[in-house]
Amino acid sequence: xxxxxxxxxxxxxxxxxxxxxxxxxxxxxxxxxxxxxxxxxxxxxxxxxxxxxxxxxxxxxxxxxxxxxxxxxxxxxxxxxxxxxxxxxxxxxxxxxxxxxxxxxxxxxxxxxxxxxxxxxxxxxxxxxxxxxxxxxxxxxxxxxxxxxxxxxxxxxxxxxxxxxxxxxxxxxxxxxxxxxxxxxxxxxxxxxxxxxxxxxxxxxxxxxxxxxxxxx
Ligand code: AP5
Ligand code: MG
Numbered sequence: 001x002x003x004x005x006x007x008x009x010x011x012x013x014x015x016x017x018x019x020x021x022x023x024x025x026x027x028x029x030x031x032x033x034x035x036x037x038x039x040x041x042x043x044x045x046x047x048x049x050x051x052x053x054x055x056x057x058x059x060x061x062x063x064x065x066x067x068x069x070x071x072x073x074x075x076x077x078x079x080x081x082x083x084x085x086x087x088x089x090x091x092x093x094x095x096x097x098x099x100x101x102x103x104x105x106x107x108x109x110x111x112x113x114x115x116x117x118x119x120x121x122x123x124x125x126x127x128x129x130x131x132x133x134x135x136x137x138x139x140x141x142x143x144x145x146x147x148x149x150x151x152x153x154x155x156x157x158x159x160x161x162x163x164x165x166x167x168x169x170x171x172x173x174x175x176x177x178x179x180x181x182x183x184x185x186x187x188x189x190x191x192x193x194x195x196x197x198x199x200x201x202x203x204x205x206x207x208x209x210x211x212x213x214x215x216x217x
Pocket of ligand 1: 010011012013014015016017018019034035036038055056057059060061062063064067084085086087088092123124126127128136137138139141142162171197198199200201202204
């Protein structure tokens with residue numbers, strides 16, 4: 001299968017990053033997590049990072065025009081993209097539809113990872129991420145092999161600043177208000193696949209493979 005373009009849609013902590021790691025491994029896709037990109041910018045102290053940090057720390061979305069510009073740049077340079085955390089507003093989804101038309105590419109599927117909000121809160125309170133490559137870990141279900149070090153790149157594994165209970169609740173509310181409507185948007189386009197995010201990572205991934213019609217390893 002060549003040049004698939006996919007979107008991973010789901011609430012904060014639904015498991016988008018976890019499933020992205022498996023999809024990238026098996027389908028040779030280029031992973032774009034807008035959240036990881038923004039955190040890198042914050043870490044490097046760029047202008048974008050300074051602008052984004054104020055929104056991210058409050059659990060709010062970064063303005064559409066900033067994010068759309070970043071994704072446009074990325075999509076012009078890569079083929080076979082896995083978009084994780086974009087789009088998350090209707091204007092972003094419409095801009096992405098236009099961008100695919102302009103580049104004469106197709107968005108093949110939007111995979112909605114649907115996860116119980118109660119599970120999400122406990123997962124995010126246990127989450128650690130690699131500050132270098134963004135790989136997600138979990139104190140309970142997926143601790144790094146060496147404490148504090150990423151299995152993949154040896155980067156430093158830490159808690160995310162927005163994984164505090166109050167910010168998690170804010171992010172979940174923002175998801176319901178601004179991102180959940182995209183489920184209907186993509187359902188109407190006939191490209192939505194919904195999988196159960198309450199299972200183990202492997203269980204959810206098996207559903208994604210079945211929905212995409214790709215062989216399990
Ligand atoms: P972003 O980084 O995209 O965060 P998010 O959407 O809140 O999602 P998360 O990364 O928190 O969760 P995830 O679904 O990836 O779950 P994970 O796999 O890590 O965005 C952060 C911020 O950036 C936003 O709030 C916003 O400010 C800004 N931003 C980003 N994109 C934007 C955009 N397009 N527009 C505007 N602003 C934007 O899993 C979570 C935990 O659970 C981990 O510990 C993992 O190990 C564990 N886990 C996962 N799956 C399972 C499972 N099946 N069983 C047990 N544990 C599991
Ligand atoms: Mg993520």
